Amino acid sequence: DTAVSQTPKYLVTQMGNDKSIKCEQNLGHDTMYWYKQDSKKFLKIMFSYNNKELIINETVPNRFSPKSPDKAHLNLHINSLELGDSAVYFCASSQYSQQISGRAKAGEQFFGPGTRLTVL
Amino acid sequence: GQSLEQPSEVTAVEGAIVQINCTYQTSGFYGLSWYQQHDGGAPTFLSYNGLDGLEETGRFSSFLSRSDSYGYLLLQELQMKDSASYFCAVRDRVYNQGGKLIFGQGTELSVKP
Numbered sequence: 001d002t003a004v005s006q007t008p009k010y011l012v013t014q015m016g017n018d019k020s021i022k023c024e025q026n027l028g029h030d031t032m033y034w035y036k037q038d039s040k041k042f043l044k045i046m047f048s049y050n051n052k053e054l055i056i057n058e059t060v061p062n063r064f065s066p067k068s069p070d071k072a073h074l075n076l077h078i079n080s081l082e083l084g085d086s087a088v089y090f091c092a093s094s095q096y097s098q099q100i101s102g103r104a105k106a107g108e109q110f111f112g113p114g115t116r117l118t119v120l
Numbered sequence: 121g122q123s124l125e126q127p128s129e130v131t132a133v134e135g136a137i138v139q140i141n142c143t144y145q146t147s148g149f150y151g152l153s154w155y156q157q158h159d160g161g162a163p164t165f166l167s168y169n170g171l172d173g174l175e176e177t178g179r180f181s182s183f184l185s186r187s188d189s190y191g192y193l194l195l196q197e198l199q200m201k202d203s204a205s206y207f208c209a210v211r212d213r214v215y216n217q218g219g220k221l222i223f224g225q226g227t228e229l230s231v232k233p
Contacts, residue, residue: 031219040225041157041205041225041226042223042225042226043163043207043223043226044223045220045221048219048220090162090163094219096219105153105165106150106151106168106170106211106219107153107165107168107170107209107219107221108153108165108168109165109219109221110165111162111163111164112162113161114161
């Protein structure tokens with residue numbers, strides 16, 4: 001009964017390749033996120049989708065393209081991988097509508113286990 | 121710009137009390153969250169303060185002072201399993217932003233026997 005799951009857990013690839021990471025949540029949440037955590041553990045938001053609509057798109061190279069086929073899934077495709085893309089990528093979800101109404105804690109997000117991407 | 125400051129590392133002994141401070145400077149503010157992350161693990165939610173004051177959840181408490189742009193996480197009766205990184209995160213108050221969190225750089229807590 002995993003809440004937020006990601007595949008793969010580890011990804012090792014060569015520079016220039018294209019790769020995808022998949023995320024699924026079974027919490028019934030309406031909002032999903034992608035975060036990047038670098039080697040210094042700095043956690044930065046990349047994208048957010050609410051009900052399949054892109055609502056947050058931080059300053060991320062356009063080699064990164066998120067896709068949300070439905071509310072429960074958010075995938076991340078990365079083209080032309082570079083060394084600097086090596087990091088841990090976390091998917092997260094929250095129930096935004098309940099947070100707005102006060103029925104859920106506004107600052108609570110549920111994170112997946114992460115995908116450790118290594119670009120050689 | 122947006123910035124959150126917290127100490128990079130803190131060391132304490134089992135059974136002690138430790139306080140991790142967080143000061144923030146952000147364009148919007150809707151509340152302050154705290155997350156715990158063990159090595160190799162995912163961040164997990166600990167607490168949230170939307171209003172000034174203290175929130176208590178078991179051994180953990182969190183405090184917020186909006187006028188001082190300051191908050192802290194208090195961990196009591198420290199246990200070895202509390203050794204982890206602790207992140208404060210500001211919920212940006214931009215409407216319709218789906219709960220955007222801006223994270224601090226994290227505080228690595230080491231609990232010694």
